Amino acid sequence: MRLPKGALPTALLAFSLALSACSGTTATSDEGTPSATSSPNGAAEVALVNYELVAGTPNRFMVGLILPDNRMVAYGTVQMRFQPLDAGGQPTGSASEVVTGTYLAVPGTDPGDPEADPQAITPATARGVYELEGVRFGGPGRWVVQVAARVQEVGVVQGSATFDVLEAPNVPGVGEPALASDNAVIGDPGVDPVSIDSRAQDRAKIPDPELHRVSIADAIASKRPTVIVFSTPVFCVSRFCGPVTDMMASLEEKYRGRAAFVHVEVWKDFQNNLANDAANEWLLRNGTLNEPWAFILDADGTITARWDNLFTQPELEDGLRATLRGQ
Numbered sequence: 001m002r003l004p005k006g007a008l009p010t011a012l013l014a015f016s017l018a019l020s021a022c023s024g025t026t027a028t029s030d031e032g033t034p035s036a037t038s039s040p041n042g043a044a045e046v047a048l049v050n051y052e053l054v055a056g057t058p059n060r061f062m063v064g065l066i067l068p069d070n071r072m073v074a075y076g077t078v079q080m081r082f083q084p085l086d087a088g089g090q091p092t093g094s095a096s097e098v099v100t101g102t103y104l105a106v107p108g109t110d111p112g113d114p115e116a117d118p119q120a121i122t123p124a125t126a127r128g129v130y131e132l133e134g135v136r137f138g139g140p141g142r143w144v145v146q147v148a149a150r151v152q153e154v155g156v157v158q159g160s161a162t163f164d165v166l167e168a169p170n171v172p173g174v175g176e177p178a179l180a181s182d183n184a185v186i187g188d189p190g191v192d193p194v195s196i197d198s199r200a201q202d203r204a205k206i207p208d209p210e211l212h213r214v215s216i217a218d219a220i221a222s223k224r225p226t227v228i229v230f231s232t233p234v235f236c237v238s239r240f241c242g243p244v245t246d247m248m249a250s251l252e253e254k255y256r257g258r259a260a261f262v263h264v265e266v267w268k269d270f271q272n273n274l275a276n277d278a279a280n281e282w283l284l285r286n287g288t289l290n291e292p293w294a295f296i297l298d299a300d301g302t303i304t305a306r307w308d309n310l311f312t313q314p315e316l317e318d319g320l321r322a323t324l325r326g327q
Contacts, residue, residue: 042157043068046147049129051290051308053165054173055140061132062104062310063147067157071120075103075112078130078149085142085162101130101147107243107312118149129310140167170285171293171306178226178301180217181278183264195268195276198234208249210256211263216278219260220301225323227251227259227316230279231292232266240310241292247313248294251320259320266291298323 049062063080065073082096103118105111105128112119112126130147137143143165148158172179184191186209193200200206211229219226229248231241245263252261266289268276275289283289296305296319304326305319 042151042155044073044147044149044157044159046145046159046161048145048161048163049309050163051293052170053135053137053163054169055137055165055167057174058134058136060307060311061101061135061145062129063101063145063161064129065118065147065149065157065159067120067151067154070123072123072127073118073149073151073157074105074121074126074128076114076116076118076149077102078118078147080130080132080145080147082135082137082143082145084139085144089142089162091144095146099132101132104129104131104310104312106240106310107247117152119152120154137165140165171283171308172295172303174303174306176303178216178220178228178295178297178303179278179281180220180301181215181264181281182217183215183262183276183278185215185218186212192268195265197263197265198232198267198270201234208245208252208263210252211245211249211261214260214262216262216264219262220297222260223299225259225299225320225327226262226297226301227320228262228264228295228297229292230264230266230283230294232270235267235270236291244292244294244311247316250313251316254317255320255324258324296320296323299327 045066047064047066049064053059065078067073078101079098080101081098083091084093086092102114103112105126109128110126142162144160144162146158146160148156150156184196186196186206193206196212197206206212216228227248229244231245233242233245236242248261248263264276264278266275266279268274275284279289283291283293292309294307294311294316295303298304304323307315
């Protein structure tokens with residue numbers, strides 16, 4: 001789906017009716033953080049899940065939807081449309097066509113019925129976001145997304161959020177050579193096991209040892225396709241790190257010998273806010289380090305795919321299969 005600047009297709013009638021029923025004033029904070037839209041039928045906070053979005057290239061666009069009573073919207077689908085903003089933060093050009101975002105559950109949680117209307121649930125019941133594949137933004141700058149959903153026993157709710165689209169990726173992007181980082185692995189002398197995997201607490205053994213046998217540099221030198229996950233299963237803010245590390249281990253077992261698999265623990269010393277060198281090299285940008293991230297490299301060490309924050313095992317496996325076919 002391409003979202004160029006300027007004239008765009010007219011919004012679908014269904015979404016127009018939903019917005020008419022939920023008319024209100026969009027509020028955006030000075031910091032550009034997502035904010036709710038007031039409306040007679042209900043408001044929702046739209047929380048952007050992506051770490052970065054890049055113009056002129058396909059993006060996975062992900063948002064969470066939160067109601068004023070702190071319940072989350074989950075399951076089913078929502079409708080979205082996009083619009084670029086000018087330097088003063090005002091909409092410019094026309095809004096994009098309406099597109100449908102599908103529910104993406106955190107691995108290991110209930111995906112729900114994709115045909116049913118969304119539901120309002122507590123975070124303890126389910127966790128997930130709404131995802132769009134292949135979104136191409138026509139130019140860098142500030143954008144706004146409007147989201148509307150018909151929620152069971154709540155009615156139609158809507159919200160909006162502003163976000164930045166970059167001209168080029170900050171974190172290593174598809175088509176770029178991978179950084180040959182020498183991250184710590186099992187057997188390195190004098191290395192705290194917790195800095196290799198944060199699950200190795202209280203003298204526990206490092207779990208999933210096959211993810212910690214080779215460094216990124218060694219994997220690139222081996223001339224094999226490589227899957228890399230940066231995550232901190234114990235200290236992860238988003239709570240996605242544990243599930244994505246687990247599915248990484250599952251893929252390693254399935255593709256052992258055909259590809260290299262590297263899990264990089266983010267924290268060298270969490271208590272003292274000290275990240276591992278490899279995490280800093282790949283992810284620290286403008287004083288901020290976000291995780292989890294996943295990357296796939298081809299046999300030449302070129303990045304062929306990447307995912308931020310929330311992703312699934314089928315997505316990783318499809319990316320790996322495509323890379324293996326290309327060798």
